[in-house]
Amino acid sequence: MPREISLRDDVAKGAVRTVNLLSRLASRGSGTVIGGRVGLAIAPNLLADLARSRDVVLVSGTNGKTTTTAMIAAGWGVAVATNSTGSNMPEGHVAALVASKSRSVVLEVDESWLGDVARATRPRVIALLNLSRDQLDRANEVRQLAERWRALLADLSEVTVVANANDPLVVHAAELAESVAWCDVPTPWTTDAVSCPRCTKPLHFQDNSWWSDCGFSKPTDLVATFDDHLHVRGTSLAIDLQLPGAFNEANAAMALTALSYLGVDLNEALKRVNAITSVAGRFSLRLWRGHQLRLLLAKNPAGFSSMLLTLKSDGADVWVAINARVADGRDPSWLYDVPFELLRGHRVYCFGDRRLDLATRLDYANVDYVLVSDESSLPASSEVINVLANYTAFQEWRTRTKAC
DSSP: OHHHHHHHHHHHHHHHHHHHHHHHHTTSSOSSSHHHHHHHHHOTTHHHHHHTTSEEEEEEOSSSHHHHHHHHHHHHOSOEEEOTTOOOSHHHHHHHHHHOOOSEEEEEOOGGGHHHHHHHHOOSEEEEOOOOOOOGGGTTHHHHHHHHHHHHHHHOOSOEEEEETTOHHHHHHHTTSSEEEEEOOOOOOOGGGOBOTTTOSBOEEETTEEEOTTSOBOOSOEEEEESSSEEETTEEEOOOOSSOSHHHHHHHHHHHHHHHTTTOOHHHHHHHHHTOOOBTTBTOEEEETTEEEEEEEOOSHHHHHHHHTTSOSSOOOEEEEOOOSTTTOSOGGGGGGSOGGGGTTSEEEEESTTHHHHHHHHHHTTOEEEEOSOGGGOOOOSSEEEEEEOHHHHHHHHHHSEEO
């Protein structure tokens, strides 16, 4: 029987490689999903078999998964198997593990798939970043996910959970885990956790803390904290990221804390993390029709809020592209939860399938805007233009532009 399983796995791995190669040659995608799907059809336990005897780290949360995963992969300082294309469900994980024989593995995981993937891979570390509403047509899932994570982590052994202490839903999910490393990281968006997950009464937020009248509150036994430096388990680190924003400092803190539980030298890891300039096209400089663009992915209210806070108050033009396709969520009324008032003083060019919805929201925010239906009418610019785009719109802009 063991030999039969091995033969099935060998056939499945060969199928993954072959199908993904054919997919890339046919220009049908990055070749990271379809092959994994075929492999799992042949050998349903393939992910567990591929993860056996490997050091696995899983990263999950609504925002920041791809960046934090890239930071852990870079900071580890060894060859790492990872799903760098962002294919964060089991098909993508299988493809990543087939493509690399490295013992060290870091995978970003879709929030709803964390239970299945964790049970299959038996990770050493799980990093939980945040939980917030991703799409209005899936608004109820945030609390459901917190409960599913809670049940998973209460039952999972021999894993260290690196968890964001400033997100009440993450704390609720992780507090029953066998071993938790609480991280006090910048978390400006708490709008999706205004009521207590235990008693449903309002949560109180004040002075970098939060609590409920029922006694549920921010953990105090913190292993990672910020002042002018990041302090992780007794090591003081001067974060100097090339990537913008406090949210990326939070991602770096989570990544470095995870690496500390793998025995990685944090000072050396920090050098590698500080050197990252872009992740899967995010924050990269691109060329398009004589314009130099910086692409910023902002796929939900929390992400948009964080990205808007990175923009300088210099009155520079900003481009915003909004679609409402299946991957984005069909309902764009989440735009009214985004603090677009922060764009006052800028002129905003509105792109995408739902540019009129965006323009209406900007009108209510008293932001100067231009509807773009004819891209040839765009004025020339010698400055770098920030392009904020939700998921499918970001992919479109990444495809239509060239690297600088």
